[in-house]
Amino acid sequence: MEPKQAWLENLNTTDEEKISILELHPQVFGSMPRIDVIHKNVRWQTFYGRMGLHQAASRAELPGGGRKPWPQKGLGRARHGSNRSPLFYNGGKSHGPRAPKSYFYMLPYDLRVLGLTTTLSVKLAQDDLHIVESLDIPTDDQQYIEELVQARMWGPSVLFVDEQDVMPENI
Structure with missing residues (x-):
């Protein structure tokens, strides 16, 4: 060459x-x-x-949800302890993105x-x-x-x- x-x-x-x-x-x-x-x-x-700053709120970070939504027994519905559970609409996000996230490799x-x-x-x-x-x-x-x-x-x-x-x- x-x-x-x-x-x-x-x-x-x-x-x-x-x-x-x-x-x-x-x-x-x-x-x-x-x-x-x-x-x-x-x-x-x-x-x-690059540093990712996106973060979803977990059930602990949402306001409310301290009261049991309905009694444990007697209504025939499934048992729940909080209306901020990830199963509910307006509930917290389970295993969501947590900041800060590094994209370094x-x-x-x-x-x-x-x-x-x-x-x-x-x-x-x-x-x-x-x-x-x-x-x-x-x-x-x-x-x-x-x-x-x-x-x-x-x-x-x-x-x-x-x-x-x-x-x-x-x-």
């Missing part, structure tokens, strides 16, 4: 300026598109922080890595992946980034990824 190539750019001017060509690893940037793996990764990230590591490499490969093939030399910007004005993104037609959303955890303050 031959290495993929991409242009190295800089952020010094709003005009697109190519510096050199980089060779990218073919296993990372040359994998076949797997829509099913991308879907599993997006679903996992969506469920990662762990996606296997191999699927997470395959999803990342597939997404990077697709972005490179669609010419939506831009590699810049450094994230140092000549000005502290935040408007410069917006003008840069519009001038280079990078689209409505841009993700800046750096090798360090700390980003420059003007981004």
